[in-house]
Each structure stands twice: as C-alpha cells, then as structure tokens.
Amino acid sequence: MIRRLICAAILCASASHALADESGTTPIALRCDHFFDANTGKLLGPTTIIVVGERIQSVQSGDVATTDMRVIDHPGMTCLPGLIDSHTHLTMQFSKSTYSDKFRMNPADDAIAGTVYARRTLEAGFTTVRNLGDGDNASIALRNAINRGTVPGPRIFTAGGPIGTTGGHADPSNGFRWDLQGDPDAKNGIINSPADAWKAVRQHYKDGADLIKIMPSGGVLDESSSAENAQMTVAEIEAVVAAAHDYGFSVAAHAHGAEAIRRAVIAGVDSIEHGTYMDEQDMKLMKQHGTWYVPTIIAGKYVQEKAGEGWFPPQIARKAEEVGPIIQATAGKAWKAGVRIAFGTDAGVYPHGDNAKEFGYMVEAGMPPAFVLQSATTQAAALLRRAADIGSLEAGKFADIIGVAGDPLADISRMRHVDFVMKGGVVYKDGAGAVRP
Template structure:
C-alpha cells in the first residue's frame, strides 16, 4: 500500500526533529494485530502501553491513555523485537575481504560495524548474539550502543572465537610463515586444557558476554577441511567448565558430526550450522537439551558466491559449494526430530540487514511460520537466558516492538520489510523510514484518505 507508507514516511520525517522524551514517558502503540509468541497465537486489535524502557500493559482493542503519545499501527501486525542468535557485526562479505585484512586497521572494522549495526536494527532485530570478531571490537560496539552514542541492536558478544592452532578460529590460516606467527590463548588459540582456561579468563577480563568455540573446520578459513574435528573433548570440557565459572554460555561452531558429538558431550549450549549433523547427533542433542542454530541463509549465500569466479579463494569456493546445498535439509530434519531450534543467520557471511530471509528458508525447510517466529523470539531469548526481559510482548519486559504490514503467518516474506522498530521504548523506524530516535509522539499520524488497509 504505497499511499499509506508514503504518508507515514512523511510523518516520520517530521517527527524525527522532536527531542527524545523523558525516561518515564508513556506511549501507546495501536496495533491492528499482535502475535503472542508465548502462546503461539495471532491476536486481534491490540494496544501496547509503553512506559520508559518497558511495556506497562497489553490490552485488547484500541485504548487511549490520558497524556500519552501514540503510534498508529492499525495497518500492521506487531511482534516482539527479533533476536538473531548468530551475527558478526564488525565484518561483511566482500571479494576483497581476504586482502583487506592486510590493509585495514582494527579501527576500520570498528567504524564499519556502526553501519552494520544500524542496518540490523532497521531490519527489526533489536537483540543479537555476536559470535566472533577480530580483536574484541564488538565489545566497544556494544558499549557505545548501550551508552546511546550510536543506534544498534542490544549486543551479547563472544569477542574473539576460541579454537586450535590452524583451526577455523585461527585468523592466520593462509598467511606466509613470517606473518602467521604463533597465536595463543590471548588471541583465542588453544592447545590443551590449560590454554582453554587462560583463553576464557582473558575473555572475561576483556568484557565478553559469552564464549564461542570452533570444534570443527569451517567454510571461509583458508584450510582444507570444513568438517574435521579440531578440538579434543578434553579441551571442550575445559572451556565449558571455565565458562560456567564466569557465568558464560558456550556456542559451538560445528559442521562435522564428530565435532558436534564432542561439543554436545562437552556441555555446550548451542550448535551453530550443524551441516553434517546425523541422527545420532540429533538424539544426543535432545538428550542434553542442546540448542541448534541453523544459519541456512549463510549456506545459501556461500553456495551462490562460490559460482562467481574470484569471489572466494579456490579452496574456500570448493568448501562452500559442498556445504551450501546441505544446511537447509539438515535444519528440516532437525526440526522433525524435535531438536530445539533458535533463529540465527551468520550475518556478515551475507550482507547485513538481510537477516529476515532466514525466516523464508526455515519455512521452506518444513517449519511452520509461527515456529520460526518463536525461534527468533521466545526460543532465542531462552538460549540467551534472557526470557525475563525479551522474547514476548508482556508487561514488565523491554519495550522491544516491531511491526510489519500484513500478517506474516500468511506470508513469512513480510518479515523482510519491517516498517516499525522500537527498542527499549525508543522508536528507530516508523512508516518504513529510519528515524532520529524519538520515544513519544504527541498525536497519532494521519492515514491516507480512502486507502484500503489489506486484511485489517
């Protein structure tokens, strides 16, 4: 409905000049529909009352609150802010990426990360797990966002990933010997249980929120294997024990079946990618309550780019061509087997801001639309151990609210066009237009005269 979106966009532009409101301001969101992600139900007309950073109440129908500002969203379905459980906000795919690393300083990656964070928030993702960076730059990004210096999603970062010499976490793979050096625990490279404890403790000192390990090979490093086991069970158990001492969860990048088995037995909280996961792995994951984060979009993107001459080095292109076609089918089998699934995309492997394509790929894999929305809300919040604050539209939770034009349960691709984004009571996008943050609107904006609101 272009007329309606146009009017809302113009209204948003005018409102963008308004100053941010006080912390205790009250705002009412008038939603045509809302999705109860806890109950798995589509609700009718719903009013969401926001006070400060949190939701004060949810009420059916349209209500007015004296003295409150409001947003007119009767064209939309409102949902909790989305959670991407697997991102890399300080990098992005590029055919020059393997040479840029020799020209760019860490400041170059850090500055670019601010743009990637904005695009992620614009796409409706108000929270992310960042599972790996270069030198801890996403810790600084998280802190700047939390301080209100720049806009972006709420970040829980693992900082540098932890792995073995020459493994997927070793950023010096492919370097000539005089440049490669011998990275150790301070850089996340471990060989043995003692190194594992040192690496985790260093992450705690550096301000990480969780731990990411690399127990298998991967696609985009310059080594030969995508699925071989690259950490011993002893090393994994040591990382997990140290992590739990410091209140960290542990995410495990694992493509190969043996690496998945070791990671699950070792006590990790989630398996990322899981390309070659077999039936025994799925059974083991169910027994241990281990989460699975499929990242189908990453597999599809690398498969596509592997066909472009020169986009990847030849060895990486060969691995991408092998892995890409398999991830979606694995995700479908895992769903049917009853493995716990949380939404995650491996953003940076594909361009930031396209995260919501994962919903479509999950549905194509055989998952119901409501399930995939829950994967990015209630499931992901549980994986983060943040269900008290995130994942549903409930009184007392953070006022993270998004809206799409229409019903995503009928057409999941609508999630790729989020028109409204609020995070902690501050509005960052309205009518499809990115805004200078405003937390309160004095009056509801007008709608286009005579414009039919589809489905509502």
C-alpha cells in the same frame, strides 16, 4: 540586570528540563491491528501496548482509551516482539576483497563499519543479537557504544574473539606464508590443551565478553582444506565449558562435522552453530542434553552462490559448494527430530540487514511460520538466558517492538519489510503511519 539574567537562566533550565522529562517519561500507547503472541504462536486481534520508559506497562486487547499519552497508530500493522538473531558478526562483512583487506584494514576500520551494520540490523527489526566472533574485540567496543547511546544498534551479547586450535577455523593466520603466521596463543584465543582453554576463557572474562564461542570443527571461509574435520578434543572442550560456566558464560560451538558436533554436545556446550553434517546420533544426543541448534541456512546459500561467482580462492569455493546445498535439509531434519532451534543467520557472511531472509528458508525446510517466528523471539531469548526481559511482549519486559504490514503467518516474506522498530521504548524507525502527540 544580573537578577534578570539569573531568572532567565533558571527559566531556560526549567523549560529544558521539562522537555527532557516529557520526552523521557510520557507514556506511549501503541495501537496494533494485530498482535503476535510469541508464547502461544498465535496471531491475535486489535491490541494496545502501553510503554512507560524503556519497558512495557501493559498489553491490552482492543483499542484502549488513552489520555496524556503519545499515541502511535498504524492501521493494518501487526506488532511482534523485537527479533533476536542468535548468530551475527556485526564488525565484518564478506566481499570479493575480504582476503586481501586483512592486510590493508585496521581494527578501527572494522569498528566504524560495525556502527553502520548495527544500524542496518536494528532497522531490519532485530533489536537483540548474539555476536559470535570478531577481531580485536571490536564488537565489545560496539556493544559499549550502543549501551551508552553513542550510536544506534541492537542489544549485543558478544563472544569477542572465538576460541580454537592452532591451524583451526579460529586461527587468524591460516593461509599466510610461514614468516607471517606467528604463533598465536591462549591470549589470542588459540589453545592446544585444557590448561590453555582455562586461560583463554579467563582472558575473555577480562576483556568483557558476554559468552564464549569455540571452533571444534573446520569451517568454510578459512583457508584450510576441510569444513568438517574435528579440531578440538573432548578434554579441551570440557575445559572451556567448565571455565565458562564458572564465569557465568554460555558456550556456542561452531560445528559443521558430525564428530565435532558429538564431541561438543558430550562436553556440555549450550548450542551448536551451523550443524551442516549433523546425523541422527547427533540429533539424539542434542535432545538428551537439551543442546540448542542455530542453523544459519542463509549463510550456506550465500557462500554457495558467491563461490559460483568467483569470490573465493579455489579451496574455499570447493567447501562452500559442498556445504551450501546441505545445510537447509539438515535444519529441516533437526526440526522434525525435535531438536531445540533458535534463529540465527551468520550475518556478516551475507550483507547485514537481510537477516529476515532466514525465515523464508526455514519455512522452505518444513518449519511452520509460527515456529520460525518463535525461534527468533521466545526461543532465542531462552538461549540467551534473557527471557525475563526480551522475547515476548508482556508487562515488565523491555519495550522492544516491531511492526509489519499484514499477516506474517500467512506470508512469512512480510518479515523482510519491517515498518516500525522500537527498542527500549525509543522509536528508531516509523515508516508506516502517523505519530500523534
């Protein structure tokens, strides 16, 4: 009897191991009627993508004969690289009650909500995001949970909390009564000198951040009076950049105002976020320095709309109504001027999962559809310094693949209806066709 039980246990374990091996290593042949080549910006014909494990083994034109593979076949589907949103806030989402929720909600609430927002983002076709600001490092915990496989979500490269100055856009106590304001310091991301800047960056390294986000200008949704005034000195920004680059971080700069943009570019930041009041001098400087621009048009439009619906206190509503009508035109001018542009949306200011609306706004601003798709693939991957792994569908890169029906170059709104999502060789969404063994 004991011998039989041992044999049965071994057989069960072997069978279980075999099933695990099959599900983890069986190659996948993904057949696409069309294929977006992100390197050239061209739409190609029928293509077969062979996936082994978490990476692409080969990309071959035509309907390639396959044996001993799991075949996924979607007639009419266009395959594209997994999309990259370069500006998200996955652990928050604005609502009518946001300004009072901060007195009721705990960090754990934000972290749990983030698991929902992460899944929505992934299912919308965004397999990678750059998360630019959170509270209590909730996005670092979310990133770790996704990397462990605990919850589904995109690849997250997170800045943790933003770095700014006392009373600036990053100061969490703006608008509070005096006895509640406190005096947040460099450990909390609030700096007032180059020395503070070094400490804040080093704290981010200690916390496990992937990059740095700074606030050198005013913002729309905090309770200060200006969205565009300069709020960091060149010396402070230079200190952040020097410290960040010592630790292998890139630096993203939230900057609406022209002077703040100029200071940030001169000081060596890697990207300008929003850039609402960017002028010709700023654009020339950005081209000279190779600085990236992440427009976030959808966020400007959304806050303008909600200001009209009474969502915000009067001072914030005024700023939203000023910024909203400008940001799209600025993005169009920057593209015409030849500024490097990466796709980003400020997700969390508007509802997560609607990220792809930005494509339509970029096209309305004058950018060609192929360019806007590249901005969310090859260009965003370059900004992230991850072009060796993501951003295009090529042998050796992660199998981050999405599918939409029809031709997104002819109708960019198709990007808002993603039918198929694979991240790292795992299918997370498959709503358009059959999966064959």
